[in-house]
Amino acid sequence: MHTAAAHATKLELTKSQIVIAPQTAGLFRANSVTTFNAGAEIYAPGDKAGTFYHVEFGAVRIHRLLSDGRRQVIAFHLAGETFGFEADRTHSFFAEAIAPTGLRAINRAANDQALPELLSLALRGMLRAQEHIMMIGRQTAVERIAGFLVDMAERQGGLEHFDIPMTRLDIADYLGLTIETVSRVFAKLRAAGLIKLRSIRCIEIKKHEALRSLCA
């Protein structure tokens, strides 16, 4: 997280969001909340690992670049989720805020007693990655987008409409598609009356069951 300071937020955040005193994120002994602007880097490949993060508000994108610039987004992490575990001493992906984001750092070394919780988080992360493999390995563009929307809806608590913090490019790179295909599929789902785009980043699911039935 070497660029964190450089990207220090210029947003007006309420005092209540930037609590300084340590406090528990779940069962962990945690530190204070650090805020990041949209686009700010949290860590990069090669950075020392060992700290992980609880998203207090905002959203985070985990990704990696191929040498020629192709990008794969590995995961999104929304408010309430935890990320940043690594098998190795150093990180192997980029983590960036995709919206104004508050993170509570949790030091792994200081939480030896919480190993079972950590294991559970790691296993859940593995399962998520495996579901992601299913998604991009064998599903069509429509199936991927439908699955993505259903997943996002569920992770926001199942509301009938919700904001997505990521751009079309983020979605495309997450699903292994292009921005144009994402846009076209959105248009198709809208034309079919399954979703409504309240605004460019606010999605309303009109026919939940129909959308779910598109998921393979």
Next chain:
Amino acid sequence: MHTAAAHATKLELTKSQIVIAPQTAGLFRANSVTTFNAGAEIYAPGDKAGTFYHVEFGAVRIHRLLSDGRRQVIAFHLAGETFGFEADRTHSFFAEAIAPTGLRAINRAANDQALPELLSLALRGMLRAQEHIMMIGRQTAVERIAGFLVDMAERQGGLEHFDIPMTRLDIADYLGLTIETVSRVFAKLRAAGLIKLRSIRCIEIKKHEALRSLCA
């Protein structure tokens, strides 16, 4: 592993491979070795989880089916590797032997003291899944196959030639391709002199660096 008994091996296995006495697989308290024929199911989605497995010999395929029969192979596990952890109480994938295979079952509940090792295995599994996402999300058929071959070579100890236990269909379903594409890419790599097919399941890497340079 409800079909284990039904599939009990008819192969002649040496006594030394079917040790009955408990013994440690790494740092774990483990049970005896069970053998499986090629194609035998080890567990299925919905089966009770909580036990994981150390591959003594042979190879295992983890996969899932979509409703219409499309299959995605999530992982292969070779001798010396460990698999079968789950985030939930039940398994969410199939595990099947793809060759005559010996597995040592390890009961998670009996290994609470080995939590750090378990965590490390889970994190490594997550990393592997994430690398897999990179592979199938953004890489071409040639890049995927090259990456697969390099990976297999490394996991067999970096020998200049090695057997692959899986069929072309397994490889295709692992890489999100079709069997025909896998076959064509193999032919292409062979024509370019990068690999040699000693037999249909025995691959010799002739130009290691060239092959590696094909990986994105």
Next chain:
DNA sequence: CGATGCGTTGACCTGCGTCAAGACGAGTGG
């Protein structure tokens, strides 16, 4: 306002999937 970044839409192209026809090799039985 113009500029800049994101999103949409259309026309065209291509990498890989699909379909189809063998080839090869292991196993089986006569």
Next chain:
DNA sequence: CCACTCGTCTTGACGCAGGTCAACGCATCG
């Protein structure tokens, strides 16, 4: 030993889902 079968693999011809290229709409911002 050959003949036959069955599963796996290969190769070719063709088609299409999604990528590429290009033009334009639409906010936001200085």
